[in-house]
Amino acid sequence: MLFGRKQKNPIKIADKGVVEWKYAACGYCSTGCSIEVGLNDAGKPIASRGVADADVNRGKLCLKGIFEHELFDSAGRGTEPKMREQWYEPWQNTSWDAALDKTHDEIVRIQEKYGRDSFAIISTGQMLTEEFYTLGKLTRGLIGTNNYDGNTTLCMASAVSGYKRSFGSDGPPGCYEDFEHTDCLIAWGSNLPEQHPIIYWRMKEAQEKKNFTLIVVDPRVTMLAQNAHMHLAITPGTDVVLMNALMHVILDEDLQDMAYIEANTNGFEELKAEVAKYDPVTAAKICGIDEDRIRHVARIFAKSKAAMQIWTMGINQSTHGSDGVVGINNLALITGNIGKAGGTSLSITGQCNAMGTREWSSCSGLPNYRYLENAEDREEIAKFWNVDPEFFPKKRGMFQTDIYHAIESGQIKGLWLIATNPLTSLPNTARIRKAMEKLEFCVVQDCYEDTESAEYAHVYLPAGTWAEKEGVMTNTERRINLVKPLATPPGQAKPDLWVFNRMAERFNTDGKVSFPERAPDIFMEMTEISKGRLADISGMDHELIEKQRGIQWPYTKEQLDKGEMPPAGGKRLYTEDATFRYPDGKAKLIPLPFIDNNEVPDEKFPIWLNTGRLIEHWHGRTKTGKIGNNNKYSPIPFIEINPDLANELGIVRGEYVRLVSRRSDAVVMAQPTQRVAKNAVFLPFHFFDCANRLTLGLLDPHSRQPAYKQSAIRIERITDQVEAARLSMEMRKF
């Protein structure tokens, strides 16, 4: 009141009228933040805030979490089950019974006519673990198709595969607390500030306390790369070469931890023989990092008391994805950087419950990292579920990417799509679209009815989303956290668990297999079969999980009975010698010969196409594309293009350009920036009918994950900008 009016009105500050805060783990990425959602007196979710005493996020949230309460009544939510005879006919609302009966009958018909595996089920990393477990039981135990996979093949399959190859099992060994103890961090193809903002904050907090060396390997100058001590602007797709060269230097200069290698690994000599071929001089010419830097990084990494590596899609989404993960593990193993504070190889996971599906969905095997290939595992689970062990296939079936190829070529005739939208997310959209058209029967179960894939469905089942449901999720650091229902699904929509249970009733007519109705009961069933496994969760229950704001596995019944409470964080795997999951307890050092099978730019398609994420968007934008305070930062697709390249092509800032690959084309807006190399563009993948019209998506031989990040394109200037703008807008329903 120094200046201004003497008589003032009361200060008005928005008061949303929160009367109650309810707990949930965030449903976006795999960081696993704890959220409190504020409800007003009408019970409507109207606010979000970070849970202050949750170890993961310590009160913080990213911009998506901050507006997560707006999800519940966002546009495009499905409210009625729908059916139609042909996908090109208009939808008719129907009852749940009719929709489920129809689905059941079609699954049976197709399996009888074409064989059990001709019906495929593709799920997601978005659901809750109890739902994954139930779907797995239904699929493996009753429906019996072996073509059952999750969309996690698109994001984490290479990490899974790499962990399995190196350690004998999936399961990231590190935790966020490692940032506080490390002396050197290499981030391989991981843009933490944008992809996992809260993990970035944890890292930043640690780095401000203890200025450890941060080395970023990324072809693009991300904020993380820019702020790193060293940025290695690598040639796309050549990470394995750099890894081999780093190991070459370490072994050449005798910087390895021989005691650790001897106690914990097999295959050292074979590895040594292979990396001998990758001297820095040779490697530099392939990966684009000069030999001095290679030597320097190798020395810093090997000499650090504790050195840690993280990676995300830059490694996974490559034809050498699984090899890249193995390479990271090799580096960690030869320097003794696994299972110790600050020394780890930590895959930064993608979806909120990608880990949950890896552990419990039975997609790639049987629950809790059990393998179909292992007779004991089959016996054990069959007995537990009360099904015939012979009903289980003896090896895993197809991955999501291969399933689509089998639909395309006619081996698979029916599909149940759950909470995923392949028409936006799979590479080479045209091929996916053609495959979808061919299906005799497709049922889409999703919380949104406006996903592009629903266009080709015969039945649509409206599902609940995130905190309309109850259950747990596992995050990047193996922390199981709880989601509790704080809203009800709109209209007739039902939680996915309810849908699975109703479907199970139709296949389980003799009532042999038990399908508990409540998530907490299912969780208790899961704890039973986790005993003695790597992911032992037998000490946990929903209540304890909420109380602890998430618990890292393993946490066993024995610990609970001894009165040993789960730690707030800092739990690691493989902390003792020779405790890896191969029978002899030793990890494998696997030699990685490099074969350059990328679609490398050439005369006709001279530009690297690198796809990736933006902080404000979540995957296919079905969620964030409808939330203004997220979407507004990038409402339409764009490329980052080097200004020198733009000048040569006559492209002006803010103009639309046409990107052409050997597959198809896309229209996007040009944002000239020196953030990208002159022979490369960066294109966010979130937008429908855009990035994935262009991508080739060669599959990794081990993980079957597509190489989204290495394709070749050419760029064409568009003369008719008005038409381009119209076209671009036409493709944006949201």
Place this chain on the structure above:
Amino acid sequence: MFEVRDNEPEYALLKDPDSKTHNCYDAPIDMVAAGDALHDKSLNINDDSGVGENPNRYKQHGFYFNADNCIACHACEAACSEKNDNPAHIAFRSVGFVEGGTYPEYRRLNISMACNHCDDPVCLKGCPTRAYTKFAEYGAVLQDPDICFGCGYCTWVCPYNAPQLDPIKGQVTKCNMCVDRLEVGLKPACVSACLGNALDFGVIENIPEGRTQAETEIPGFPRTDITQPNIRFQQTNTLERDMTRVDSTAVKYHRDGSGDFQSTLDPKHGFKREWNLRKLRSREDPLVLFTLISQMVVGTFLLMFIGPMIGLEHLTPAAHSTTYSALLFGLLGIESYALFISTMHLGKPQYFYRAFYNLRYSPVSREVASLALFYNLLGAYTLLVTFPFVVTDWFGMSEATLASLSNIAGWATVIAGPVSLFFMHSIYRIKARPFWNHWQVLTSFYGNMFALGGLLVGMVYVSVLFAQGHQFASLLNVAAWLMLGGLILEAFGLWRHAVDMNKQGGEAAASHYIQCSEFGKTYVTRNSGLLLSIALVFIFLLVSPTGVMGLSSLAVIAIVMLATALIGRALFYVLVTPTTMPGAFFWKNKGFQEHARATGLAEMPQVGVVPDSH
């Protein structure tokens, strides 16, 4: 009071155990002395009568921004909009960025900015309704949207784009420093949400733990001498010589010899001259007409009243009493229209009377008050001249009293008119808008006053005299000289303006660059129109055509002059480039906003751009 959780994290708690006594501008940090009557008053937040127990309640607070650390994660913006329940198109805080270097030695500098709760809040001074208050509590500059009538003037004067005009609600809102959180010892929502450890908050000049600098500027941040903003920066990473903006604004930041960054022209759209006539339309369309009409009305009256005194017999009220009165009523009529459209241009026109609330500081209040005075005096004079019998017959006053009354009213109107135009010009002398902050605004306004006033008087009287078969050369001669003077005055001002804008550099040069490129052809047309008008009037004066010839040549001149004036004034509004902080590629990018409006993308609310309403 704001709900504090038992376990609020450490980073969310205010901690200022010590503070300095004076800020870097040498102003005391204590807003009021101990024991001052302003102590221990409730802020009355949402009618809560509680008084916060923050020990630093009466010290100036401010944001601290560590530019080395900001990662542009938008968490601050999201937390702010979540707390303040803002729709996508409104943001009390925004993150923009500048970038420089060549791959891979590229560096991007992100800037997160809200209100700087300035020592000298130009928003507060500019606001005609006194919706703004600078509080003794925390030195917060708060704005009351219920008082605001949505003129948007604060959004013009603020160099930081802090006040947000919501065209949908028709009012301005802005950062409230989260005073509700401060009252209970919590840092603002944006600060508590920061994921880069970039944003902080506390008593001004206090440097947070682990930071070393308290600079007042970083590249991209507008000059601080306008308002003395309460924000301090750290920025230690070496930046490239040129840091460019990614939005459409033709400005970059160039490091000079002393290591400081100056805003300079970045001709990023090339030098092609274009028309872009459609882009001449803007939210300020009503102001184009309002200013031109008011200037014409004032000029017309000046000539009508002073004309007879310099021997223009035709202009005495008695000479053509009907024409004289009709013209006066005509002036009242079009000025009423001008005032009406400028009022309707407000977000909440029903509160137009609040325009008078801030005569002490606001040029808007002064303009409105003086123009209202002029308008009323003009009305009084018109009534006295048209209906003298009311005074003489009804009130029984003498003819002499009547004459002196109308004389007083006339002289008062003659004074009030140009004075109101002076205040009208003061509105645009905004430091944060260098393109406007030039004496040319005054020469333009007065130039138009003479030119359009002379034109209108000429047109009306010449038509009447022509119809009556009278000679009109002498009258027209004076009117034409007046027009010529006005036109030359405006042309001279524009010429000097263009020269000065280029010299000044930065945002001024950027405006001039847009004028010469994006609107290049329009600009040339306006300039040609002006020169053509001058030439035509000059020839007219030399030839002194009479009869039909005289009348029709005057009509031609009128068309050229009016079209030129309209284009010129529209350019004046659309060309201004404020000294705001940089935007991002989509968000807060004027270029993308225009694109979204033109293509219809703006129809989707989640794009965050409000569709055009004009």
